[in-house]
Amino acid sequence: MPPAISVKNLTKTYASGLVALRDVSLDIAPGEIFALLGPNGAGKTTLISIVCGIVTASGGEVMADGEDVRRNWRATRRKIGLVPQELATDAFETVLSTVTFSRGLFGCPPNAAHIERVLKDLTLWEKRHTQIRELSGGMKRRLMIAKALAHEPSILFLDEPTAGVDVELRRDMWALVRALRENGVTVILTTHYIEEAEEMADRVGVMRKGELILVEEKAALMRKLGKRRLTLCLQEPMAALPPELAQWRLDLAPGGLELGYTFDAHDERTGVPSLLRRLSDLGIAFKDLHTSQSSLEEIFVSLVSERVQEGLPA
Protein backbone atom coordinates (compact mmCIF):
# COMPACT_ATOMS: atom_id res chain seq x y z
CA MET A 1 0.00 0.00 0.00
CA PRO A 2 1.42 3.47 -0.85
CA PRO A 3 1.84 5.93 2.02
CA ALA A 4 -1.32 7.89 2.87
CA ILE A 5 0.72 11.04 2.52
CA SER A 6 4.15 11.32 1.00
CA VAL A 7 5.93 14.67 0.98
CA LYS A 8 9.21 15.03 -0.89
CA ASN A 9 11.63 17.95 -0.72
CA LEU A 10 8.82 20.38 -0.09
CA THR A 11 9.77 24.05 0.07
CA LYS A 12 7.69 27.18 0.44
CA THR A 13 8.75 30.79 0.20
CA TYR A 14 5.87 33.23 0.65
CA ALA A 15 5.59 36.32 -1.56
CA SER A 16 6.98 38.32 1.37
CA GLY A 17 10.24 36.40 0.98
CA LEU A 18 9.65 34.46 4.18
CA VAL A 19 10.84 30.88 3.94
CA ALA A 20 8.18 28.80 5.67
CA LEU A 21 9.30 25.32 4.60
CA ARG A 22 12.83 24.12 3.86
CA ASP A 23 13.16 20.82 2.09
CA VAL A 24 10.62 18.84 4.11
CA SER A 25 10.26 15.13 3.35
CA LEU A 26 7.88 12.85 5.20
CA ASP A 27 5.91 9.65 4.69
CA ILE A 28 2.79 8.87 6.68
CA ALA A 29 1.44 5.33 6.65
CA PRO A 30 -2.23 4.51 6.04
CA GLY A 31 -4.15 4.32 9.29
CA GLU A 32 -1.45 6.09 11.22
CA ILE A 33 -2.02 8.92 13.65
CA PHE A 34 0.74 11.40 13.10
CA ALA A 35 1.36 14.45 15.28
CA LEU A 36 3.25 17.47 13.99
CA LEU A 37 4.72 19.20 16.97
CA GLY A 38 6.30 22.60 16.88
CA PRO A 39 6.13 26.17 18.15
CA ASN A 40 4.19 28.92 16.41
CA GLY A 41 5.58 29.81 13.03
CA ALA A 42 7.32 26.46 12.56
CA GLY A 43 5.47 25.89 9.28
CA LYS A 44 2.91 23.26 10.34
CA THR A 45 -0.08 25.06 8.87
CA THR A 46 1.84 25.86 5.70
CA LEU A 47 2.66 22.17 5.23
CA ILE A 48 -0.96 21.13 5.72
CA SER A 49 -2.23 23.92 3.47
CA ILE A 50 0.02 22.77 0.63
CA VAL A 51 -1.18 19.18 0.92
CA CYS A 52 -4.80 20.38 0.88
CA GLY A 53 -4.33 22.72 -2.08
CA ILE A 54 -4.83 26.01 -0.26
CA VAL A 55 -1.23 27.18 -0.59
CA THR A 56 0.98 26.65 -3.64
CA ALA A 57 4.32 24.97 -2.99
CA SER A 58 7.51 26.61 -4.23
CA GLY A 59 9.16 23.25 -4.82
CA GLY A 60 8.89 19.55 -4.15
CA GLU A 61 5.98 17.19 -4.47
CA VAL A 62 3.12 15.79 -2.44
CA MET A 63 1.40 12.46 -2.99
CA ALA A 64 -1.80 11.31 -1.31
CA ASP A 65 -2.58 7.62 -1.53
CA GLY A 66 0.05 7.28 -4.25
CA GLU A 67 -1.36 10.08 -6.42
CA ASP A 68 0.13 13.50 -7.05
CA VAL A 69 -2.05 16.13 -5.34
CA ARG A 70 -1.50 18.59 -8.18
CA ARG A 71 -1.87 16.30 -11.16
CA ASN A 72 -4.68 14.15 -9.73
CA TRP A 73 -6.16 16.84 -7.52
CA ARG A 74 -9.75 15.73 -7.99
CA ALA A 75 -9.09 12.22 -6.76
CA THR A 76 -6.79 13.22 -3.91
CA ARG A 77 -8.97 16.02 -2.58
CA ARG A 78 -11.96 13.72 -2.30
CA LYS A 79 -9.94 11.56 0.06
CA ILE A 80 -8.73 14.41 2.26
CA GLY A 81 -10.62 16.24 4.98
CA LEU A 82 -9.33 19.42 6.59
CA VAL A 83 -10.17 21.05 9.90
CA PRO A 84 -8.32 24.36 9.79
CA GLN A 85 -6.75 26.10 12.72
CA GLU A 86 -9.10 29.08 12.66
CA LEU A 87 -12.83 28.80 13.24
CA ALA A 88 -14.42 29.90 9.98
CA THR A 89 -18.15 29.39 9.56
CA ASP A 90 -21.17 30.91 7.88
CA ALA A 91 -23.06 32.52 10.72
CA PHE A 92 -26.53 32.30 9.19
CA GLU A 93 -26.40 28.74 7.92
CA THR A 94 -27.81 25.93 10.03
CA VAL A 95 -25.68 23.06 11.26
CA LEU A 96 -27.39 20.56 8.96
CA SER A 97 -27.25 22.77 5.88
CA THR A 98 -23.56 23.57 6.26
CA VAL A 99 -22.59 19.92 6.70
CA THR A 100 -24.76 18.91 3.75
CA PHE A 101 -23.08 21.67 1.76
CA SER A 102 -19.64 20.29 2.57
CA ARG A 103 -20.59 16.82 1.43
CA GLY A 104 -21.88 18.12 -1.89
CA LEU A 105 -18.90 20.42 -2.37
CA PHE A 106 -16.61 17.40 -2.20
CA GLY A 107 -18.56 15.71 -4.96
CA CYS A 108 -20.54 13.18 -2.94
CA PRO A 109 -24.18 12.38 -3.56
CA PRO A 110 -26.52 13.19 -0.65
CA ASN A 111 -26.47 10.66 2.18
CA ALA A 112 -28.70 11.71 5.05
CA ALA A 113 -27.78 8.65 7.11
CA HIS A 114 -24.08 9.47 7.02
CA ILE A 115 -24.67 13.13 7.90
CA GLU A 116 -26.87 12.04 10.81
CA ARG A 117 -24.17 9.65 12.04
CA VAL A 118 -21.47 12.31 11.90
CA LEU A 119 -23.62 14.87 13.68
CA LYS A 120 -24.54 12.35 16.36
CA ASP A 121 -20.91 11.33 16.83
CA LEU A 122 -20.04 14.96 17.39
CA THR A 123 -23.11 15.53 19.60
CA LEU A 124 -24.49 18.12 17.22
CA TRP A 125 -27.60 16.25 16.10
CA GLU A 126 -29.87 18.06 18.57
CA LYS A 127 -28.57 21.35 17.19
CA ARG A 128 -29.00 20.49 13.53
CA HIS A 129 -31.58 23.22 12.88
CA THR A 130 -29.71 25.85 14.85
CA GLN A 131 -27.95 28.70 13.10
CA ILE A 132 -24.19 28.51 13.49
CA ARG A 133 -23.94 31.94 15.11
CA GLU A 134 -25.90 30.59 18.08
CA LEU A 135 -23.43 27.78 18.78
CA SER A 136 -20.78 27.93 21.49
CA GLY A 137 -17.11 27.97 20.56
CA GLY A 138 -16.72 24.28 21.35
CA MET A 139 -19.72 23.36 19.23
CA LYS A 140 -18.38 25.42 16.34
CA ARG A 141 -15.12 23.52 16.56
CA ARG A 142 -16.97 20.20 16.49
CA LEU A 143 -18.99 21.49 13.56
CA MET A 144 -15.78 22.17 11.64
CA ILE A 145 -14.87 18.53 12.21
CA ALA A 146 -18.31 17.37 11.12
CA LYS A 147 -17.91 19.36 7.89
CA ALA A 148 -14.53 17.78 7.28
CA LEU A 149 -15.98 14.28 7.79
CA ALA A 150 -19.08 14.87 5.67
CA HIS A 151 -17.48 13.43 2.53
CA GLU A 152 -16.05 10.36 4.31
CA PRO A 153 -12.36 11.18 3.85
CA SER A 154 -9.74 8.52 4.44
CA ILE A 155 -7.16 11.13 5.44
CA LEU A 156 -8.00 13.81 7.97
CA PHE A 157 -5.94 16.88 8.87
CA LEU A 158 -6.64 18.49 12.23
CA ASP A 159 -4.76 21.77 12.60
CA GLU A 160 -4.47 22.50 16.33
CA PRO A 161 -7.75 20.80 17.18
CA THR A 162 -7.46 21.54 20.87
CA ALA A 163 -5.96 25.04 20.92
CA GLY A 164 -8.00 27.12 23.34
CA VAL A 165 -10.35 24.25 24.03
CA ASP A 166 -11.53 23.20 27.49
CA VAL A 167 -10.46 19.93 29.09
CA GLU A 168 -13.73 18.15 28.41
CA LEU A 169 -13.75 18.95 24.73
CA ARG A 170 -10.11 17.97 24.51
CA ARG A 171 -10.97 14.51 25.85
CA ASP A 172 -13.85 14.25 23.37
CA MET A 173 -11.42 15.12 20.63
CA TRP A 174 -9.00 12.44 21.68
CA ALA A 175 -11.79 9.88 21.77
CA LEU A 176 -12.91 10.95 18.33
CA VAL A 177 -9.42 10.55 16.89
CA ARG A 178 -9.23 7.04 18.32
CA ALA A 179 -12.61 6.18 16.83
CA LEU A 180 -11.44 7.48 13.46
CA ARG A 181 -8.38 5.31 13.65
CA GLU A 182 -10.53 2.26 14.29
CA ASN A 183 -12.21 3.04 11.00
CA GLY A 184 -8.90 3.12 9.23
CA VAL A 185 -8.74 6.90 8.79
CA THR A 186 -5.24 8.37 8.69
CA VAL A 187 -5.10 11.37 11.00
CA ILE A 188 -2.47 14.11 10.87
CA LEU A 189 -2.76 16.65 13.65
CA THR A 190 -0.69 19.60 14.76
CA THR A 191 -0.22 20.72 18.30
CA HIS A 192 1.98 22.70 20.67
CA TYR A 193 1.37 20.25 23.45
CA ILE A 194 3.66 17.33 24.04
CA GLU A 195 1.00 15.65 26.19
CA GLU A 196 -1.38 15.74 23.29
CA ALA A 197 1.08 14.11 20.93
CA GLU A 198 1.74 11.58 23.66
CA GLU A 199 -1.94 10.92 24.17
CA MET A 200 -2.89 10.40 20.55
CA ALA A 201 -0.08 9.85 18.11
CA ASP A 202 1.67 6.75 16.81
CA ARG A 203 4.49 8.86 15.45
CA VAL A 204 5.58 12.39 16.06
CA GLY A 205 7.35 14.85 13.77
CA VAL A 206 8.98 17.88 15.30
CA MET A 207 9.12 21.06 13.21
CA ARG A 208 11.16 24.13 13.83
CA LYS A 209 11.72 27.14 11.58
CA GLY A 210 10.44 25.42 8.47
CA GLU A 211 12.38 22.22 8.98
CA LEU A 212 11.26 18.82 10.07
CA ILE A 213 14.04 18.25 12.55
CA LEU A 214 12.97 14.84 13.75
CA VAL A 215 10.45 12.08 13.13
CA GLU A 216 10.17 9.30 15.68
CA GLU A 217 7.91 6.63 17.03
CA LYS A 218 6.09 8.21 19.91
CA ALA A 219 7.52 5.78 22.45
CA ALA A 220 11.08 6.61 21.44
CA LEU A 221 10.44 10.31 21.46
CA MET A 222 8.72 10.24 24.81
CA ARG A 223 11.82 8.68 26.27
CA LYS A 224 13.82 11.60 24.95
CA LEU A 225 11.21 14.09 25.99
CA GLY A 226 10.50 12.40 29.30
CA LYS A 227 13.21 14.21 31.19
CA ARG A 228 11.99 15.75 34.40
CA ARG A 229 13.71 18.03 36.76
CA LEU A 230 13.54 17.94 40.53
CA THR A 231 14.31 21.18 42.33
CA LEU A 232 15.00 21.23 46.06
CA CYS A 233 14.93 24.48 48.02
CA LEU A 234 17.43 24.10 50.81
CA GLN A 235 17.07 25.44 54.33
CA GLU A 236 20.76 26.33 54.65
CA PRO A 237 22.91 27.49 51.75
CA MET A 238 25.41 24.93 50.56
CA ALA A 239 28.93 26.04 49.61
CA ALA A 240 29.79 23.04 47.44
CA LEU A 241 28.30 19.67 46.52
CA PRO A 242 29.46 16.99 48.98
CA PRO A 243 31.24 14.04 47.29
CA GLU A 244 28.58 11.69 48.74
CA LEU A 245 26.11 13.14 46.22
CA ALA A 246 28.38 12.84 43.20
CA GLN A 247 26.55 9.86 41.65
CA TRP A 248 23.41 11.94 40.98
CA ARG A 249 25.24 14.65 39.02
CA LEU A 250 23.33 17.41 40.74
CA ASP A 251 23.66 21.07 39.97
CA LEU A 252 23.79 23.79 42.56
CA ALA A 253 22.27 27.18 41.81
CA PRO A 254 24.39 30.28 42.49
CA GLY A 255 23.74 31.25 46.12
CA GLY A 256 23.70 27.59 47.12
CA LEU A 257 20.00 27.46 48.04
CA GLU A 258 18.70 25.39 45.14
CA LEU A 259 19.69 21.90 44.21
CA GLY A 260 18.65 20.55 40.82
CA TYR A 261 18.41 16.94 39.63
CA THR A 262 17.46 15.92 36.08
CA PHE A 263 16.10 12.41 35.65
CA ASP A 264 14.20 10.29 33.21
CA ALA A 265 10.58 9.85 34.24
CA HIS A 266 10.28 6.67 32.17
CA ASP A 267 13.16 4.91 33.94
CA GLU A 268 12.44 2.08 36.34
CA ARG A 269 14.80 3.72 38.80
CA THR A 270 14.60 7.46 38.65
CA GLY A 271 17.07 7.88 41.49
CA VAL A 272 14.74 10.24 43.32
CA PRO A 273 13.97 8.10 46.43
CA SER A 274 17.61 7.20 46.95
CA LEU A 275 18.67 10.82 46.56
CA LEU A 276 16.15 11.92 49.17
CA ARG A 277 17.34 9.18 51.56
CA ARG A 278 20.96 10.17 51.10
CA LEU A 279 20.12 13.82 51.75
CA SER A 280 18.41 12.96 55.00
CA ASP A 281 21.35 10.72 56.00
CA LEU A 282 23.65 13.66 55.38
CA GLY A 283 21.37 15.91 57.43
CA ILE A 284 20.70 18.25 54.48
CA ALA A 285 17.28 19.78 55.12
CA PHE A 286 15.03 21.27 52.45
CA LYS A 287 11.88 23.27 52.89
CA ASP A 288 10.27 22.68 49.51
CA LEU A 289 10.61 20.62 46.37
CA HIS A 290 8.96 20.49 42.96
CA THR A 291 9.37 18.69 39.69
CA SER A 292 8.84 20.06 36.23
CA GLN A 293 8.78 18.72 32.72
CA SER A 294 11.18 20.18 30.20
CA SER A 295 9.40 22.81 28.13
CA LEU A 296 8.98 22.33 24.41
CA GLU A 297 11.55 25.05 23.82
CA GLU A 298 14.11 23.27 26.03
CA ILE A 299 13.43 20.06 24.20
CA PHE A 300 14.01 21.72 20.85
CA VAL A 301 17.26 23.14 22.11
CA SER A 302 18.37 19.75 23.37
CA LEU A 303 17.27 18.00 20.18
CA VAL A 304 19.14 20.49 18.07
CA SER A 305 22.29 20.34 20.14
CA GLU A 306 22.10 16.56 19.93
CA ARG A 307 22.10 16.79 16.17
CA VAL A 308 25.05 19.13 16.22
CA GLN A 309 26.94 16.64 18.37
CA GLU A 310 26.08 13.91 15.91
CA GLY A 311 27.51 16.07 13.16
CA LEU A 312 24.13 16.66 11.50
CA PRO A 313 22.96 20.09 10.41
CA ALA A 314 20.97 21.72 13.18
Place this chain on the structure above:
Amino acid sequence: MSFTAPRSGGSGFNGHGVLAIYRFEMARAIRTAIQSLVTPVITTSLYFVVFGAAIGSRIDEVGGVSYGAFIVPGLIMLTIFGESISNASFGIYFPKFTGTIYEILSAPVSPFEIVLAYVGAAATKSIVLGLVILATASFFVPIEIAHPLAMVFFLVLISVTFSLFGFIIGIWAKGFEQLQLIPMLIVTPLAFLGGAFYSIDMLPQAWRAVALLNPVVYLISGFRWAFYDTSDVGVAVSLSMTGGFLVLCLALVAWIFRTGYRLKA
Protein backbone atom coordinates in the same frame (compact mmCIF):
# COMPACT_ATOMS: atom_id res chain seq x y z
CA MET B 1 -18.82 5.15 12.53
CA SER B 2 -18.03 4.51 8.92
CA PHE B 3 -15.94 7.20 7.39
CA THR B 4 -14.39 5.21 4.59
CA ALA B 5 -17.34 3.96 2.63
CA PRO B 6 -16.48 3.09 -0.96
CA ARG B 7 -17.26 5.81 -3.41
CA SER B 8 -18.39 5.67 -6.95
CA GLY B 9 -17.96 8.26 -9.65
CA GLY B 10 -15.09 9.13 -11.88
CA SER B 11 -12.90 12.17 -11.90
CA GLY B 12 -15.02 14.27 -14.24
CA PHE B 13 -17.28 17.21 -13.63
CA ASN B 14 -18.19 17.81 -9.97
CA GLY B 15 -21.90 18.42 -10.40
CA HIS B 16 -22.67 17.92 -6.71
CA GLY B 17 -20.09 20.58 -5.88
CA VAL B 18 -21.47 23.13 -8.34
CA LEU B 19 -24.98 22.48 -7.08
CA ALA B 20 -23.88 22.86 -3.45
CA ILE B 21 -22.39 26.31 -4.06
CA TYR B 22 -25.30 27.35 -6.30
CA ARG B 23 -27.87 26.32 -3.68
CA PHE B 24 -25.88 28.03 -0.93
CA GLU B 25 -25.88 31.29 -2.89
CA MET B 26 -29.56 31.04 -3.74
CA ALA B 27 -30.43 30.30 -0.10
CA ARG B 28 -28.57 33.45 0.88
CA ALA B 29 -30.71 35.42 -1.58
CA ILE B 30 -33.93 33.85 -0.35
CA ARG B 31 -33.05 34.72 3.25
CA THR B 32 -32.74 38.31 2.15
CA ALA B 33 -35.57 38.15 -0.38
CA ILE B 34 -37.18 41.29 0.99
CA GLN B 35 -34.13 43.41 0.28
CA SER B 36 -33.24 41.71 -2.96
CA LEU B 37 -36.70 41.93 -4.51
CA VAL B 38 -38.80 44.52 -2.76
CA THR B 39 -36.18 47.26 -2.80
CA PRO B 40 -35.67 47.23 -6.59
CA VAL B 41 -39.42 47.09 -7.13
CA ILE B 42 -39.93 50.19 -4.97
CA THR B 43 -37.01 51.93 -6.64
CA THR B 44 -38.41 51.18 -10.08
CA SER B 45 -41.82 52.45 -9.11
CA LEU B 46 -40.21 55.66 -7.90
CA TYR B 47 -38.44 56.06 -11.21
CA PHE B 48 -41.78 55.81 -12.96
CA VAL B 49 -43.33 58.40 -10.70
CA VAL B 50 -40.44 60.82 -11.16
CA PHE B 51 -39.32 60.20 -14.72
CA GLY B 52 -42.36 58.67 -16.29
CA ALA B 53 -45.01 60.95 -14.84
CA ALA B 54 -43.19 64.20 -14.03
CA ILE B 55 -40.69 64.38 -16.87
CA GLY B 56 -42.50 62.12 -19.28
CA SER B 57 -45.44 64.48 -19.40
CA ARG B 58 -43.12 67.01 -21.04
CA ILE B 59 -41.43 64.59 -23.41
CA ASP B 60 -43.98 63.02 -25.67
CA GLU B 61 -42.28 60.21 -27.46
CA VAL B 62 -38.81 58.99 -28.16
CA GLY B 63 -38.47 57.29 -31.53
CA GLY B 64 -42.17 56.59 -31.60
CA VAL B 65 -42.32 55.11 -28.07
CA SER B 66 -43.93 56.84 -25.10
CA TYR B 67 -41.29 58.11 -22.69
CA GLY B 68 -42.53 55.93 -19.83
CA ALA B 69 -42.19 52.80 -21.94
CA PHE B 70 -38.90 54.02 -23.44
CA ILE B 71 -37.10 54.01 -20.09
CA VAL B 72 -38.15 50.48 -19.07
CA PRO B 73 -35.31 48.55 -20.78
CA GLY B 74 -32.76 51.04 -19.44
CA LEU B 75 -34.17 50.75 -15.92
CA ILE B 76 -33.96 46.97 -16.06
CA MET B 77 -30.36 47.21 -17.27
CA LEU B 78 -29.38 49.66 -14.51
CA THR B 79 -30.71 47.29 -11.87
CA ILE B 80 -29.08 44.28 -13.48
CA PHE B 81 -25.69 45.97 -13.70
CA GLY B 82 -25.77 46.86 -10.03
CA GLU B 83 -27.30 43.67 -8.67
CA SER B 84 -25.12 41.34 -10.75
CA ILE B 85 -21.97 43.06 -9.61
CA SER B 86 -22.95 43.31 -5.97
CA ASN B 87 -24.30 39.75 -5.75
CA ALA B 88 -21.37 38.06 -7.43
CA SER B 89 -18.69 40.19 -5.79
CA PHE B 90 -20.18 39.71 -2.35
CA GLY B 91 -20.65 35.98 -2.96
CA ILE B 92 -16.95 35.35 -3.45
CA TYR B 93 -15.62 38.18 -1.28
CA PHE B 94 -17.47 37.05 1.84
CA PRO B 95 -15.85 33.59 2.11
CA LYS B 96 -12.48 35.30 1.72
CA PHE B 97 -13.46 37.70 4.50
CA THR B 98 -14.75 35.06 6.94
CA GLY B 99 -12.12 32.47 6.03
CA THR B 100 -14.61 29.86 4.83
CA ILE B 101 -12.89 30.01 1.42
CA TYR B 102 -10.52 27.32 2.77
CA GLU B 103 -13.21 24.77 2.09
CA ILE B 104 -13.75 25.81 -1.53
CA LEU B 105 -10.01 25.88 -2.18
CA SER B 106 -9.46 22.43 -0.68
CA ALA B 107 -12.47 20.84 -2.40
CA PRO B 108 -12.39 18.90 -5.67
CA VAL B 109 -14.01 21.75 -7.61
CA SER B 110 -12.25 23.23 -10.61
CA PRO B 111 -11.98 26.98 -11.21
CA PHE B 112 -14.49 26.60 -14.01
CA GLU B 113 -16.94 24.90 -11.63
CA ILE B 114 -16.45 27.60 -9.00
CA VAL B 115 -17.15 30.33 -11.54
CA LEU B 116 -20.10 28.43 -12.94
CA ALA B 117 -21.67 28.13 -9.49
CA TYR B 118 -21.09 31.67 -8.19
CA VAL B 119 -21.69 33.47 -11.47
CA GLY B 120 -24.60 31.18 -12.30
CA ALA B 121 -26.29 31.99 -9.00
CA ALA B 122 -25.69 35.73 -9.30
CA ALA B 123 -26.94 35.75 -12.89
CA THR B 124 -30.04 33.74 -11.93
CA LYS B 125 -30.91 36.35 -9.31
CA SER B 126 -30.41 39.16 -11.82
CA ILE B 127 -32.60 37.51 -14.42
CA VAL B 128 -35.40 36.93 -11.91
CA LEU B 129 -35.06 40.51 -10.76
CA GLY B 130 -35.12 41.79 -14.34
CA LEU B 131 -38.36 39.93 -14.98
CA VAL B 132 -39.88 41.21 -11.73
CA ILE B 133 -39.07 44.78 -12.71
CA LEU B 134 -40.51 44.18 -16.13
CA ALA B 135 -43.70 42.93 -14.51
CA THR B 136 -43.78 45.95 -12.19
CA ALA B 137 -43.25 48.31 -15.11
CA SER B 138 -46.12 46.77 -17.01
CA PHE B 139 -48.46 48.13 -14.33
CA PHE B 140 -47.41 51.66 -15.19
CA VAL B 141 -46.93 51.63 -18.95
CA PRO B 142 -47.97 49.49 -21.90
CA ILE B 143 -45.01 47.36 -22.88
CA GLU B 144 -44.43 45.53 -26.10
CA ILE B 145 -41.63 43.16 -26.75
CA ALA B 146 -40.81 43.07 -30.44
CA HIS B 147 -38.16 40.37 -30.21
CA PRO B 148 -38.85 38.26 -27.10
CA LEU B 149 -36.08 35.74 -27.77
CA ALA B 150 -33.54 38.49 -28.33
CA MET B 151 -34.78 40.19 -25.17
CA VAL B 152 -34.18 37.04 -23.11
CA PHE B 153 -30.85 36.50 -24.84
CA PHE B 154 -29.63 40.01 -23.98
CA LEU B 155 -30.97 39.68 -20.44
CA VAL B 156 -29.06 36.45 -19.88
CA LEU B 157 -25.91 37.56 -21.65
CA ILE B 158 -25.68 40.84 -19.76
CA SER B 159 -26.55 39.23 -16.41
CA VAL B 160 -23.82 36.65 -16.89
CA THR B 161 -21.27 39.20 -18.08
CA PHE B 162 -21.81 41.61 -15.18
CA SER B 163 -21.91 38.75 -12.67
CA LEU B 164 -18.56 37.63 -14.02
CA PHE B 165 -17.31 41.19 -13.70
CA GLY B 166 -18.59 41.26 -10.10
CA PHE B 167 -16.86 37.97 -9.36
CA ILE B 168 -13.57 39.51 -10.49
CA ILE B 169 -14.15 42.55 -8.29
CA GLY B 170 -14.91 40.25 -5.35
CA ILE B 171 -11.61 38.45 -5.79
CA TRP B 172 -9.68 41.67 -6.29
CA ALA B 173 -11.23 43.54 -3.33
CA LYS B 174 -9.26 43.64 -0.11
CA GLY B 175 -11.99 45.34 1.89
CA PHE B 176 -15.66 46.28 1.81
CA GLU B 177 -14.81 49.77 0.52
CA GLN B 178 -13.04 48.34 -2.50
CA LEU B 179 -16.07 46.15 -3.10
CA GLN B 180 -18.15 49.32 -3.59
CA LEU B 181 -15.47 51.32 -5.34
CA ILE B 182 -15.74 50.20 -8.95
CA PRO B 183 -19.54 49.96 -8.99
CA MET B 184 -19.81 53.45 -7.52
CA LEU B 185 -17.04 55.23 -9.41
CA ILE B 186 -17.30 53.59 -12.80
CA VAL B 187 -20.37 51.48 -13.36
CA THR B 188 -23.07 53.74 -11.95
CA PRO B 189 -21.90 56.89 -13.82
CA LEU B 190 -21.43 54.98 -17.07
CA ALA B 191 -24.84 53.37 -16.64
CA PHE B 192 -26.60 56.68 -16.03
CA LEU B 193 -24.82 58.29 -18.96
CA GLY B 194 -25.47 55.22 -21.07
CA GLY B 195 -28.81 56.31 -22.44
CA ALA B 196 -31.15 54.68 -19.94
CA PHE B 197 -33.27 57.82 -19.75
CA TYR B 198 -32.67 59.33 -23.17
CA SER B 199 -31.76 58.38 -26.67
CA ILE B 200 -28.30 59.54 -27.56
CA ASP B 201 -29.85 60.94 -30.73
CA MET B 202 -31.21 63.62 -28.41
CA LEU B 203 -27.68 64.76 -27.57
CA PRO B 204 -25.76 67.49 -29.43
CA GLN B 205 -23.41 66.11 -32.06
CA ALA B 206 -20.22 66.52 -29.97
CA TRP B 207 -21.67 64.78 -26.93
CA ARG B 208 -22.98 62.04 -29.11
CA ALA B 209 -19.42 61.16 -30.09
CA VAL B 210 -18.41 61.12 -26.43
CA ALA B 211 -21.41 58.98 -25.50
CA LEU B 212 -20.43 56.38 -28.07
CA LEU B 213 -17.22 55.80 -26.11
CA ASN B 214 -19.36 54.50 -23.25
CA PRO B 215 -19.74 50.72 -23.59
CA VAL B 216 -22.98 50.77 -21.62
CA VAL B 217 -24.66 52.68 -24.47
CA TYR B 218 -24.36 49.60 -26.64
CA LEU B 219 -25.80 47.26 -24.05
CA ILE B 220 -28.83 49.40 -23.31
CA SER B 221 -29.38 50.15 -26.97
CA GLY B 222 -29.36 46.47 -27.86
CA PHE B 223 -31.74 45.59 -25.07
CA ARG B 224 -34.09 48.40 -26.01
CA TRP B 225 -34.06 47.25 -29.61
CA ALA B 226 -35.40 43.88 -28.45
CA PHE B 227 -38.40 45.74 -27.00
CA TYR B 228 -39.21 48.50 -29.47
CA ASP B 229 -37.25 47.64 -32.57
CA THR B 230 -35.50 51.01 -32.46
CA SER B 231 -31.91 51.53 -31.42
CA ASP B 232 -29.19 54.15 -31.11
CA VAL B 233 -26.57 51.88 -32.62
CA GLY B 234 -26.74 48.75 -34.74
CA VAL B 235 -27.79 45.54 -32.99
CA ALA B 236 -24.76 43.71 -34.33
CA VAL B 237 -22.52 46.33 -32.75
CA SER B 238 -24.40 45.99 -29.45
CA LEU B 239 -24.03 42.28 -29.53
CA SER B 240 -20.34 42.29 -30.31
CA MET B 241 -19.66 44.90 -27.58
CA THR B 242 -21.47 42.73 -25.03
CA GLY B 243 -19.71 39.59 -26.26
CA GLY B 244 -16.38 41.41 -26.18
CA PHE B 245 -16.88 42.42 -22.56
CA LEU B 246 -17.84 38.83 -21.69
CA VAL B 247 -14.69 37.48 -23.33
CA LEU B 248 -12.57 40.06 -21.51
CA CYS B 249 -14.05 39.01 -18.15
CA LEU B 250 -13.55 35.33 -18.95
CA ALA B 251 -9.92 35.95 -19.81
CA LEU B 252 -9.41 37.82 -16.53
CA VAL B 253 -11.00 35.00 -14.52
CA ALA B 254 -8.84 32.43 -16.30
CA TRP B 255 -5.75 34.45 -15.44
CA ILE B 256 -6.84 34.78 -11.80
CA PHE B 257 -7.15 31.04 -11.38
CA ARG B 258 -3.98 30.24 -13.29
CA THR B 259 -1.92 32.50 -11.06
CA GLY B 260 -3.92 31.97 -7.85
CA TYR B 261 -4.18 35.77 -7.69
CA ARG B 262 -5.44 36.84 -4.24
CA LEU B 263 -6.87 33.37 -3.65
CA LYS B 264 -3.81 31.30 -2.82
CA ALA B 265 -0.57 32.26 -1.11
